[in-house]
Amino acid sequence: MGCAKRFPCFVFFVAFFLSTTISYTQTNNENRSGSWLVLHGNNKIHENWSIPIVGILRHHDLFEKHEFAFVRTGVSYKLNESSTFTTGVAFLSSKNYTGSQEFKNATQFWVYEQYTLKSKSKTNIISHRWRLETRWKKSTNDLHINNRVRYRFQYIKPIYKNVHIKSFNELFLNLESPLFNQNRFYIGLGQTLSPSVKIDIGYLKNHFKNDDHDVVRMSLTFKTDFTKREVAEFVD
Known part of the structure; x- marks a missing residue:
């Protein structure tokens, strides 16, 4: 059995290429970041209801110097076959x-x-x-409330069997001054490992007003269906 059937070999090649490239840019620009590890799941609990969960670990260098940990959850309602409304909470350190x-x-x-x-x-x-977010941000002796809106456009295209290209751009705007918060652009390769699990890896450019972060972004996406005997079921 070939490596492609046992494990997504392209991940090793892409990870090596991106880590080498971004490690080089880090040595020349201290405003650069290293890696994001993303876990994204959706758990169906009713015909139209589900519970999303997202976890992110970010490192300033590749897998070194932990920069932030993020977790988000909530409840989603499927309005129809193409649209969903979600509300929930998140925590970031x-x-x-x-x-x-x-x-x-x-x-x-x-x-x-x-x-x-x-x-x-x-x-x-x-x-x-x-997305509309209300954020309570607390540092040493300071508590600040920030409201912002986000718009993300995402495109996924199969290129060979169970391998696909994934790209998105997300703009963040504050509802108070300054208007611009940040922008994220991502492009990478993904692979469907099973009917309920996908992975992808690629390059993310995180642009702020005064600096930019170059990131190797790796994510694992899973979907479960608790309304059926077979818990794991793929839902696009």
């Missing part, structure tokens, strides 16, 4: 290695509302996501 004011040493608690719209064809998946 951050340390600052880069000088970015967005991720200075602090803890954050969020409440969010989100609307997602998807369109699928035989060759691609396009999705739009709008």
